[in-house]
Amino acid sequence: MISIINVSKTFKGKNDVSAVKNVSLEIKDKEIFGIVGYSGAGKSTLIRLVNQLEKADSGQILIDGVDICELKGEALRKQRQEIGMIFQHFNLLWSKTVLENIMFPLVLKGLPKKEREEEAIKMAKEVGLEDKLDVYPSTLSGGQKQRVAIARALVLNPKILLCDEATSALDPKTTEEILELLKKINKEYGLTILMISHQMETIQKICHKLAVMADGKIVEQGSVDDIFANPTDPLTKELIQTVDTGVDVNKLSIELKDKYPQGHLLRITFSDKTSEKPILYSIALKLNIPINIVSANLKMTQAGSLGVIYIHIEEKKDIGPFLAELELQGLKVEVV
Ligand SMILES: Nc1ncnc2c1ncn2[C@@H]1O[C@H](COP(=O)(O)OP(=O)(O)OP(=O)(O)O)[C@@H](O)[C@H]1O
Numbered sequence: 001m002i003s004i005i006n007v008s009k010t011f012k013g014k015n016d017v018s019a020v021k022n023v024s025l026e027i028k029d030k031e032i033f034g035i036v037g038y039s040g041a042g043k044s045t046l047i048r049l050v051n052q053l054e055k056a057d058s059g060q061i062l063i064d065g066v067d068i069c070e071l072k073g074e075a076l077r078k079q080r081q082e083i084g085m086i087f088q089h090f091n092l093l094w095s096k097t098v099l100e101n102i103m104f105p106l107v108l109k110g111l112p113k114k115e116r117e118e119e120a121i122k123m124a125k126e127v128g129l130e131d132k133l134d135v136y137p138s139t140l141s142g143g144q145k146q147r148v149a150i151a152r153a154l155v156l157n158p159k160i161l162l163c164d165e166a167t168s169a170l171d172p173k174t175t176e177e178i179l180e181l182l183k184k185i186n187k188e189y190g191l192t193i194l195m196i197s198h199q200m201e202t203i204q205k206i207c208h209k210l211a212v213m214a215d216g217k218i219v220e221q222g223s224v225d226d227i228f229a230n231p232t233d234p235l236t237k238e239l240i241q242t243v244d245t246g247v248d249v250n251k252l253s254i255e256l257k258d259k260y261p262q263g264h265l266l267r268i269t270f271s272d273k274t275s276e277k278p279i280l281y282s283i284a285l286k287l288n289i290p291i292n293i294v295s296a297n298l299k300m301t302q303a304g305s306l307g308v309i310y311i312h313i314e315e316k317k318d319i320g321p322f323l324a325e326l327e328l329q330g331l332k333v334e335v336v
């Protein structure tokens with residue numbers, strides 16, 4: 001388990017930058033935990049504190065009960081071997097082959113040649129690169145480069161993998177493949193993954209839990225399902241709306257308000273359990289509410305399917321009973 005407790009970090013300079021402000025998070029073993037937020041929110045700084053690439057000014061970062069901020073020398077080096085990291089721009093050694101890149105941490109560890117080759121080839125197979133062992137990274141696609149980085153990060157068999165925007169430089173299809181690989185590794189190796197991204201979609205696809213970060217602070221955290229059904233912070237709502245259905249909800253809401261000043265735009269979410277029955281239809285019929293579905297989508301998350309529907313009610317109506325009935329039937333409703 002990783003416990004981040006009241007951690008702060010300020011970069012001192014002509015103008016001090018307070019990048020991480022009193023952050024607390026708990027990441028359980030084998031969890032995929034996402035941190036999402038806009039550029040400059042402090043995500044990279046926070047994740048770099050976990051493997052001590054940056055030093056915290058205050059607070060504690062306990063990994064299985066041991067405060068990594070207090071470790072030095074050999075003890076810190078040992079603990080760091082338990083933490084792999086991958087980056088947006090891969091950070092590969094360009095003058096070394098794929099096999100040599102993957103082997104590199106084992107060279108530093110002083111493992112004999114034969115053993116390190118065996119280990120590295122095993123990892124290359126795990127990430128689907130067994131036929132690329134002798135080529136140089138510059139000849140690989142973005143997805144393949146990230147696979148090399150993943151194999152290199154995992155070759156020391158760490159307990160934790162830190163991912164800093166690991167798919168942000170990749171196209172959507174390759175992103176999907178790398179996320180699938182991370183999911184597989186999480187399951188097979190029981191790896192704890194802490195991943196940061198500015199893309200809510202990435203987080204939604206593979207994380208169990210997520211935290212939303214803005215201006216150095218965590219503004220909201222919880223399970224992906226709960227947060228998608230009940231976002232409370234305005235930033236979370238904004239980030240979620242961008243991935244809901246592909247429709248620009250802000251724009252839509254303004255247009256509808258313009259045309260139907262008395263109308264209501266509702267965001268309704270439902271899960272596996274509530275997706276099979278025609279609940280929405282029956283309630284609208286029963287209460288005589290003319291609803292108009294403006295956009296809808298179904299997404300897969302770690303906890304199953306998650307549906308989102310935006311509906312609009314044109315007329316001036318008391319929608320209180322309608323909302324109450326929907327909630328009673330297990331749907332989560334938010335008035336946009
Ligand atoms: N080494 C540094 N020295 C000074 N300021 C820094 C340093 N690293 C980061 N910062 C500042 O700290 C703040 C947070 O930066 P950080 O890189 O953690 O954000 P981020 O959320 O990862 O952003 P992005 O999504 O663009 O990667 C920014 O204002 C940044 O300019």
Ligand SMILES: [Mg+2]
Nearest residue numbers: 043044045165
């Ligand atoms: Mg960053």
